[in-house]
Amino acid sequence: MRRSKFPINDDKPVNWSVFWQLLPYLKEFRSRVLLALLCLVGAKLASVGMPFVLKHVVDDLNLSAPQAALITVPIALIIAYGLLRLFSVLAGEIRDTLFGRVTERAMRRLGLKVFEHLHKLDLDFHLNRQTGGLSRDIERGTTGIGFLMRFMVFNIVPTLLEIGLVAGLLLYNYGVSFAAVIMLSVVTYVWFSVKATHWRTRYVREVNQADSSTNSRAIDSLLNYETVKYFNNEEYEASRYDQDLAGWEQARRKNRLSLFVLNGGQAFVIAAAMTAMMWMAASQVAAGNMTLGDFVLINAFTMQIFMPLNFLGFVYREIRGALANIENLFTLLDKAPKVSDAKDCPSLQVAKGHIHFKDVGFHYRPDRPILRGVDFSIKPGQRVAVVGESGAGKSTLVKLLFRFYDVVSGGIYIDGQEIRQVSQSSLRKAIGIVPQDTVLFNDTLYENVRYARPQASDEEVKEAFRLAHLEHFVQSLPDGYQTMVGERGLKLSGGEKQRVAIARVILKRPPILLFDEATSSLDSQSEGAILAALREVAQGHTSLVIAHRLSTVVDADNILVMHQGRIVEQGQHSALLSANGHYAKLWQIQQQEANS
Numbered sequence: 001m002r003r004s005k006f007p008i009n010d011d012k013p014v015n016w017s018v019f020w021q022l023l024p025y026l027k028e029f030r031s032r033v034l035l036a037l038l039c040l041v042g043a044k045l046a047s048v049g050m051p052f053v054l055k056h057v058v059d060d061l062n063l064s065a066p067q068a069a070l071i072t073v074p075i076a077l078i079i080a081y082g083l084l085r086l087f088s089v090l091a092g093e094i095r096d097t098l099f100g101r102v103t104e105r106a107m108r109r110l111g112l113k114v115f116e117h118l119h120k121l122d123l124d125f126h127l128n129r130q131t132g133g134l135s136r137d138i139e140r141g142t143t144g145i146g147f148l149m150r151f152m153v154f155n156i157v158p159t160l161l162e163i164g165l166v167a168g169l170l171l172y173n174y175g176v177s178f179a180a181v182i183m184l185s186v187v188t189y190v191w192f193s194v195k196a197t198h199w200r201t202r203y204v205r206e207v208n209q210a211d212s213s214t215n216s217r218a219i220d221s222l223l224n225y226e227t228v229k230y231f232n233n234e235e236y237e238a239s240r241y242d243q244d245l246a247g248w249e250q251a252r253r254k255n256r257l258s259l260f261v262l263n264g265g266q267a268f269v270i271a272a273a274m275t276a277m278m279w280m281a282a283s284q285v286a287a288g289n290m291t292l293g294d295f296v297l298i299n300a301f302t303m304q305i306f307m308p309l310n311f312l313g314f315v316y317r318e319i320r321g322a323l324a325n326i327e328n329l330f331t332l333l334d335k336a337p338k339v340s341d342a343k344d345c346p347s348l349q350v351a352k353g354h355i356h357f358k359d360v361g362f363h364y365r366p367d368r369p370i371l372r373g374v375d376f377s378i379k380p381g382q383r384v385a386v387v388g389e390s391g392a393g394k395s396t397l398v399k400l401l402f403r404f405y406d407v408v409s410g411g412i413y414i415d416g417q418e419i420r421q422v423s424q425s426s427l428r429k430a431i432g433i434v435p436q437d438t439v440l441f442n443d444t445l446y447e448n449v450r451y452a453r454p455q456a457s458d459e460e461v462k463e464a465f466r467l468a469h470l471e472h473f474v475q476s477l478p479d480g481y482q483t484m485v486g487e488r489g490l491k492l493s494g495g496e497k498q499r500v501a502i503a504r505v506i507l508k509r510p511p512i513l514l515f516d517e518a519t520s521s522l523d524s525q526s527e528g529a530i531l532a533a534l535r536e537v538a539q540g541h542t543s544l545v546i547a548h549r550l551s552t553v554v555d556a557d558n559i560l561v562m563h564q565g566r567i568v569e570q571g572q573h574s575a576l577l578s579a580n581g582h583y584a585k586l587w588q589i590q591q592q593e594a595n596s
C-alpha cells in the first residue's frame, strides 16, 4: 500500500492544553454559555431525580390492594415522573440550541483566521504545501473544535458529575457496597476503554492511510484523464486503484475486528456490573431490607450510569483525534511568514516610479545561489527589458520586486524607499504584473477581469477587455462576458488567458508594470496588437519586461542581459549588437530560428 501524504494524528500524544486555547472563543458568548450550563445542570438533576420518583411509584403500587390499584396509584407521582422526563429532554435540547451558536461562531472565527493566515504565509510555503493534505487538516481542525466544545463541556464533564452524584446517592441510601460496585465497574470500564482504544489506534490509522491513498490515487488518475487516454492505460489505472482498494478493504476488516474486541469488552464489564448490582439488590429485597421500589431505583441508576459511559468510550477516541487535529491547526496558525511587514512600516509613496536593484544577491536554497551582485536602475517612465537564457534568474527579479521573497543581500528601492521597509500591501498596489503563466478563478470571464479592481465600473471593465483585444473573442462566445473559464482557466487557450491577464493589469492601472513573457502565447498578429496596447498602457509608467523573444524588446530604453544570475551586459539593442557579446549571440540564434 502507498503511504499517505496526509498526516494521521491518532498516535500523537494528546496535548490537553489545546483545550484551554479554546476558552477565548467561549468568552464572546459568556451569558449563552452560562445559560446552557444551567440547562445542563437542570437536565442532570431531573434525570437523577427520575429514578427516585419511579421508586415511590413502584412502592405505592406494591402496597395497594390489587383491585384498588388504579385508584390508589399516586397519580401525582406519575405525572411528576412524566414532567421530569420532559423537563430533562427539553433542557437538553435548549442547551444544545443555545450552545450550537457558540460552537458555530468559534468554527467561523477560526476558519477565517486560518484562511487569512494562509494568505499571509509566503510563496515558499504555498509552493511546498500539499493542498489536499492542508485542506484536510483545516477541515479536521475546525470540525474538531465543534466536536471538542460540544462533548467536553456537555458530555464528559456532566457524565463524570452524574457518576459521582449517583455513587454518592447509592452510598447514602444503600451503603458502601452498592457505591463500591458502581465505582469499581466504572473504573474497570474506563481503564479497559483507554487501553483498548490505544491498542486499536494502529488499525484506525491503517484505515485512514488506506482511505487517503486510495483517494489520492483516484483524484490523481482523474486529473490525468488525458494522459491516461494518450497511453491507453485505463486497465492499468483500474488495476492500481483496485490494489489500493484491496489494502483499504483489508485495513477495514482488521479495524472492524478490533472494534468488536473493544465493544465486546465494554459490554462484558457493563453486563457483569448490572448482574452484580441486580443480584445484590434482589438479595436485599428477599431479606426484607429493601422494597421493590429500591430494586427498581438501583436498576434505573445502574442503567443511567452505563448508558452515557458507553458513549464516553466513543467520545474518548474522537476527542483524542479532535485534540490532535486542533493542535495541527494551531501549529499552522503559529507558523510565521518568511516575508512580513516591518513594525509600524509606512506605505510606499510612489512619486515617479524609479526602481533600483542595489547589489542584490538571492537564493531559494543556500546551496544554490540564483542572483549575484545584480545592480541596475530603471528611471521613471522607462521601459527596461531583461533577456537571457532559460533559468538565468529573470523571473526571480519579478518575484523579488513583488516581495514574494526577500533579497538575501543588497536591497531593492522604489523612489528611494527600500521595499522591505514599506507595507507589502502598498507595494503590491503600486505594481501590476502580467505573469508567465496566468491562472484564473473558476468564474466568468468578466469576473476574472474585474478581479483586478472589484469596485471598477462596468464601463471600465469593458474598456479593459477592449484594450486587451478580447472583444472579438467575447463576441464569438455564446455566453459572452458570462462564459465560465473552467478550473484554473483551463477552458481558455494560453493566448486568451494571457490577454485576460493583460486586461486585468489595464484595469488595475498601477504606476509600475512588470511583464513576464507577456506575449509568449500569442501568434504574431495578436502579438503585434497586444504589444501596441501594452505600450499604450505602459506610457508614462515605469516598466520591466522579461522577454525570451528579443524581437519584442528591440525598442526598449535599456536591455539587461542576464547570464547565470548576473547582469553581463546592458544597453540599447543596437549598442548591444555592436558589442558582439552575449546579446549579439542570442540575437543571431533567434534570427536563424526565425528564418529556418
Ligand SMILES: Nc1ncnc2c1ncn2[C@@H]1O[C@H](COP(=O)(O)OP(=O)(O)OP(=O)(O)O)[C@@H](O)[C@H]1O
Binding pocket: 127, 364, 365, 370, 388, 389, 390, 391, 392, 393, 394, 395, 396, 397
Ligand atoms: N521556488 C523555487 N525554489 C527553488 N528554485 C527555484 C524556485 N523558483 C525558481 N527556481 C530556480 O531558480 C532559477 C532561476 O529561475 P527563474 O524562473 O528566475 O529563471 P528565468 O530566467 O526566468 O527562466 P525562464 O526563462 O525559463 O523562465 C531556475 O534554475 C529555477 O529552477
